[in-house]
Amino acid sequence: MLDRIVGTRRAAEGNGHLAVEAGLVTDATQLAAGRPTAWQAVQTARNITRPHALEIIGRVFDRFQELHGDRAFRDDPAIVGGIAELAGRPVVIVAQQKGASTEENIQRNFGMPYPEGYRKAIRLYRLAEKFHLPLVTLVDTPGAYPGPEAEERGQAEAIASSIQLMTRLATPIVVVVLGEGGSGGALALGVGDVVLALENATYSVISPEGCAAILWRSASEAERAAAAMKLAGPDLLDTGVVDALIREPAGGAHTDHDATAAAIKTALVAQVERLARVPMADLLSLRYERFRAFGTIVEPSSGQAPAPPQPWWRRMLRNPMRGGES
Amino acid sequence: MRLRNPFGRKPKEFPSHLWTQCPMCGEMLFNKQLERNNRVCQKCGHHFKLDAAGRIELLADPRSFSETEADMVSSDPLGFVDSKPYPERIAAAQAKSGHKDAVLTGDATISGIPIVLAVMDFEFMGGSMGSVVGEKLTRAAERAFAERKPLVIVSASGGARMQEGTIALMQLAKTVAALARLDEARIPFISVLTDPTTGGVLASFASLGDIVLAEPGALIGFSGARVTSETIGEKLPKGFQRAEFLLEHGFVDQVVPRPQLKERIAFFLNSFRIAGQDLRWSL
Known part of the structure; x- marks a missing residue:
């Protein structure tokens, strides 16, 4: 249903003219052959010269006014947000900000938000809902900060509340994964009606290093973990985690920031335009269904439970002629 | 020799x-x-640590628990192999724990109050949340919503199940969305955190109870020790991420010793029932 209305991935198989028109990749087969390996995608997504949120915001949106602070503790520089115009339409933006240099990265905490960052995001989501502004979020984080201060201030609670608010926020939400989509810290900005990603972006349940540290007990197995977790763009398209990919310039987004931003702008304008026409009640139930559908479960097809296995002597009593076989 | x-x-x-x-x-x-x-x-x-069966015996009235979705199993969406293939891990965990996955859900009564009860089992692959846990919990929440019964979830989990990749991450959003509906319908949800509750489970449904209770000494935190030391190169101080620490910092309502847990849950459920002035948790 979501696809029929907003023309995203699965609709592309039926009548995907809208999505393709917006320059989006809705099927992994549309990508050029010789796609990068998972580990190459991880490296590209982490490239320090890749355009980060504020650069993208400056090129995609007009008249961006940044808003600061969570009104409770402090302003987290790893999450930026504010109000801007997207092709003339005011929108609320919330984004994770990495640095383009070591100094900036230290100031931005390498794009790893603290709980107050997520609480700032929550505040801005409420603002978007209150004034009926579409919400655009840009995801680019290795993960939420895992240090002692973050634990003290309730990192898990902040993320959980942020995810929950997004699932029921009464305004259209478009998510763009710019670089790294690192676990719950990314999902706290990642619940939307449409989830887009740049071609070389990754989105994973845990960082490859973290996965390797747990499953292989050694961070040096990260490359193998990255491949096993299927975290690169085409895989995300296959699993439906991402509705469509935004093409990057040849060689990756870091080679041409302007072209990357232009592609993002085209996609965003089309999606926000489309979502704004969907009645709010439909939008919310479609968003619920979008995330409700994730899961690969197997249930025994019949509603009836299979008969419990019987001991050999009882089978024998039932059917002594056939050696107990029924 | x-x-x-x-x-x-x-x-x-x-x-x-x-x-x-x-x-x-x-x-x-x-x-x-x-x-x-x-x-x-x-x-x-x-x-x-208490396994799922023991937990149900502790909380539910005798013989009141009837399990639902008992046969749901996970498939292997990624074809994931670490030191051994994911399906083998599941099979081993099923043999060890006697359950199909890391959570048991069903209907029960607590001191006579009908509830939907979900109990996680840490013995099953560290209680990790994959598709099955996410789906069972979501269905539990949806059943609580449809039947207007309070929901009690007892968590014991290391977090999302890495072997299911990003699909496992999406279970955070899925479960939380179902709880949002409960919240809007004013149906009580009580979250009980037991040793250990970390990662994606704490960063989703487990933190969102109307009442959040924890067992004494339980390890509760966002990031596991290995991830923390991998990311920031230092270890968390001792005593961090314990139930009492969370109580002190305002993220759980009470630390409740196990013998008092049932009556405490019943107390809260009864209070909410009175507040709604309706046996069916109002409209």
């Missing part, structure tokens, strides 16, 4: 199937007594 006298007496030790040593006070505990005491050390009150 020294040969052993096969007839000689073996050194005396405590047979492990009969005795358990308390890691806190060092007391040797007779297993049967430990079970009778709901796996709480009689001497120092240390709470051992």
